[in-house]
Amino acid sequence: MVSFSHADTGTAESEWEGSGVAVLPELPLDQDELAAMAFIVLAAHPDDETLGAGGFLARLNAAGAAIDVLLCTAGEASHPDSPTTTPDQLAALRLAEFRAAVSGLAPGAAREFLHFRDGHLDADRDRIAAAVKESIAASGRPANQVVIVAPYRSDGHTDHDVLGAVAAEVAAQGGHGLLEYPVWYWLWASPADGAWQSWVRVPLTADEQRAKAAALLAHTSQTEPLSDQPGDEALLAAGFVDHFSRPWETFAWHRPAGGTNTAGDAERIFDVVHGGNADPWSYTSSWYERRKRALTLAILPDAEYGSGLEIGCSIGTLSVELAARCREYVAVDASSAALVQAAERLGGHPAARTLHLTVPQRWPEGRFDLAVVSETGYYLTAEELAELFARVQGSLNPGGTLLLCHWRHPVTGWELDGDTVHAMARQQLRWPTAGLYREKDFVLEVFVSPGPDRP
Structure with missing residues (x-):
């Protein structure tokens, strides 16, 4: 209060x-x-x-x-x-x-x-x-x-x-x-x-x-x-x-x-939000956001990944740090306005690229060793989120890492909240959890797809 x-x-x-x-x-x-x-x-x-x-x-x-x-x-x-x-x-x-x-x-x-x-x-x-x-x-x-x-x-x-x-x-x-x-x-x-x-x-x-x-x-x-x-x-x-x-x-x-608002609404809404403000969520200046990025990077179980995929990259503040740990990297967002900044930030990583896609209806081609879904899941309906997890399941290599990070408070205008997103992932994927960090404002969780034993 x-x-x-x-x-x-x-x-x-x-x-x-x-x-x-x-x-x-x-x-x-x-x-x-x-x-x-x-x-x-x-x-x-x-x-x-x-x-x-x-x-x-x-x-x-x-x-x-x-x-x-x-x-x-x-x-x-x-x-x-x-x-x-x-x-x-x-x-x-x-x-x-x-x-x-x-x-x-x-x-x-x-x-x-x-x-x-x-x-x-x-x-x-x-x-x-x-x-x-x-x-x-x-x-x-x-x-x-x-x-x-x-x-x-x-x-x-x-x-x-x-x-x-x-x-x-x-x-x-x-x-x-x-x-x-x-x-x-x-x-x-x-x-x-x-x-x-x-x-x-x-x-x-x-x-x-x-x-x-x-x-x-x-x-x-x-x-x-x-x-x-x-x-x-x-x-x-x-x-x-x-x-x-x-x-x-x-x-x-x-x-x-x-x-209920859908992924299509998210594309329209966030294009407007990013068009009116270069950093609408204070990613570059907020200690909360910088600290959360550091914790996100720290919870990943591997130092390096062959191929990485980020869903909902926004202006690319997390993308540039994840790309440094991947030989190839794809950053996806529904907002073309946000992707302009993300592409600029990723300019120093020749093997990194951005894609303007509304997920889960459209999905990047290829297979990945790392998939990151950060502050994105609750902008989908329950049906869309289930399809997103199915897409992840079909494109993540055996033994690959799925990282989820979400705000834990109500998200006005949308069907889901962060805790629900993570609960749905656990119920649908039934993958082992390799890491979990939870505090009052956000939850970080790492899943491993079934496959070869990890080193």
Whole structure:
């Protein structure tokens, strides 16, 4: 859990502007698709809906989509030290602001206040889930035509995180789509944080931007001081509000059942990410990444290999070190933008080459003594990953080495996580494990294909 205060200066919008967030791939839903769906929009407090998804609400309204906005609390705890306004008075004021804001953004939307306590949503998880399920049932839509729009489950504010987690659970259980909108994330996180890089963007029209700006002005109790006395200061500082003046909104997108991101989506997404940032994951500057590379190289059982294959080489920071231990080397990635840098890094290794392939649908020819799949497996569906392991099995020489390395936390927008990738490898291949290193953030594992005894 991150620690921050609304009074913190935080990350400036100018830092985010240069991060590549402005060129994230767009949400793959057109107006006709939006119109056919029902959207259950969750807000922990009045103004969450406007900050995180105000422009999107205006778009849904214009498309004629069914919208139900569920407000969990009245936000009565926003000014706990106010000498002029009691929590009850503040609740009444903020509920009026909420009604005005949502009416301006989506006059056709249904609204419901759930009467939970500000700051205590963790105690109401079951009741929140029940309310969301009731709204879904009332929509009358098939499960895969319902999308829940909720705060990002790692936003850093307790109520936001709880509400996001409940929304994610309901969406997963019911096979619904899920759009998670960050709010406080933009304050405490920085572009070096990897979470945003798998998100999607909703570009806003001029009308949608104006509607959002007007709705934000309706939340006067948060954007302006309640009085000039201590304890009545504005909650949302101007620098923080700058994050919500962008001509787009950003969401973590989880497709409805049957619509999981695939290897083809990875190709499109990572071309955009690499096109907007030469080193989007800070491979060259992050101590975490440098340390993980050193551990990856150290866990390999052999000093040298005849032929090596790397799946998902990105910009080639690991490739150049692996190639030095192989007489021949092939580095594969789905992103042509990333491969430009990988090829430059491998320029000093004449026997190394790069290939632009989307695996497992396409696979390099030849047989290999070493195969490396690092931070790649969870960008595939379970079926694609099973095919990838089958491809590895068919192209690795007897006694060859397979190295897997993966992040152990949830990967937003994708079906699998790192631990699942490794579990599937063990179950499918049933190969001996020659090395295993696991810590809080990542897992390294080495398998040996059946064949001659190793020296």
